[in-house]
Amino acid sequence: MADSSYDCVVIGSGPGGYVAAIRAAQLGMKTAVVEKDRVGGRCLNYACIPAKAVLRVADVLSEVRDADDYGIKVPEPEIDFGAVGERRQRVVKTLTGGVSGLFKKNKVDVIESEGALAGAKKIVAGGEEIAANTIVLATGSLKRPIPGVGFGGRVIGTEEAWALTELPRTMAIVGAGASGTEIASAFARLGTDVLLFELLDRVLPTEDADISKAAERGLKRQNMKIHTNTPVQEVQAREGTVRFSYNGEAGEAEWLVIAAGRGPDIEALGLEGAGVRLDASGLVEVDGAMRTSAEGIYAIGDLVHGPALAHKASDEGIIAVEDAAGLDTHPLEYVDIPRATFCTPAVASFGLTETQAREHGHDVVVGKVQYGAVGAGTVYGDRTGLIKIVGESKYGELLGAHIVGSKATELIQELVNVRVLEGGYPEVARIVHGHPTLSEGVMEAARAADGWLIHG
């Protein structure tokens, strides 16, 4: 039940909005969240979480298939895709239920409605005007089509791909960024024949070139064909199939998934009337404290500049409401935010690639080791994973780190933490790491950067 006035109203309950609301409530603000769809936002309901739930199934299947290498004989496993979907939904329900529980615990009201700005310090939701001293816009982003190809029928976005209820025999994916690559890696291992297309010259084109190469080698061992430097054209959706052309060839698949970018969900917000300006790229313009051009209105997450990532949205939400509460905040260092792709092999990074570091004029030092350099790589069955540290030679600064292989998405955090705590690769090289762990590989990569690799 909504009241007529709040200290803080957050529009959107994704990882940006729900974290902002809880933090606002912790800071003593009477808080409400306005959500037009499902609590937890797109991240928990349709994107990050369902994606990872299905990828986990593909990972388990890969392990079962590799069991022979470990002396375990198992017959060829069978996939019950209906049960896969049920587990995906259970995971989503558990996590979104958790968010609802946190709202209750923190006395955050939930207003189930579309919300819009309605002049100074006011919003309208469910036909009611609600006054709010602080308003946080956290409405996230929507899929974007590619030129000449609209969504509809068998042409779908990434969220729809993760929600498929039958395992397709064939699938074509446009865009080999994080989302496209995750879909390709999950469905290919589950048995779908996958075609993965990328306009640029490599998969995961924003990652370090060495990492892209290693990821592509791993992906090619799955049930997929990768076409880089390749636009997909002349798309025709038919009954039960999609036809298209690429490189002068004709292609056909049960589904064509467009994973080529997203745009901010701002249509319904009434930004212009409220004096909220957009920046040159059409995102909501904000300063380092997430303040928009209109007093008392903040914007966070996929609505604003920076990588479109859930954890980035959450941190921005905390900054916004802490600023509103009069606390000292610091702008996010966007380059230090960890980026993760949960395909197989997994990819994670932060900071500058080697090429970027050189372009910025740094005196670059690189430390590279394969997982096979440390005992854990062999014990746990991944010798080809790669850890690459990009440093500045003068003071041992960590400019970036790039990992491809098992647990990459967990391993990256150590290096992010060291950087944020103002340590460098010489410190990582001398921190005692447990044995046998893959994190010893991180230590060895730091030693390689520092010029004294032990194992290699």
Ligand SMILES: Cc1cc2nc3c(=O)[nH]c(=O)nc-3n(C[C@H](O)[C@H](O)[C@H](O)COP(=O)(O)OP(=O)(O)OC[C@H]3O[C@@H](n4cnc5c(N)ncnc54)[C@H](O)[C@@H]3O)c2cc1C
């Ligand atoms: C397939 C896929 C997989 C992804 N995987 C990852 C991942 O593994 N890790 C990661 O960090 N990021 C991932 N992302 C990105 C991540 O989902 C987004 O960065 C994140 O969801 C942004 O959070 P948000 O709070 O800004 O918005 P969202 O999660 O988009 O939530 C916004 C909410 O606002 C609501 N809303 C919109 N307009 C209104 C309105 N006018 N009134 C009321 N409510 C409104 C929407 O219904 C929605 O619930 C993925 C994205 C996709 C598409």
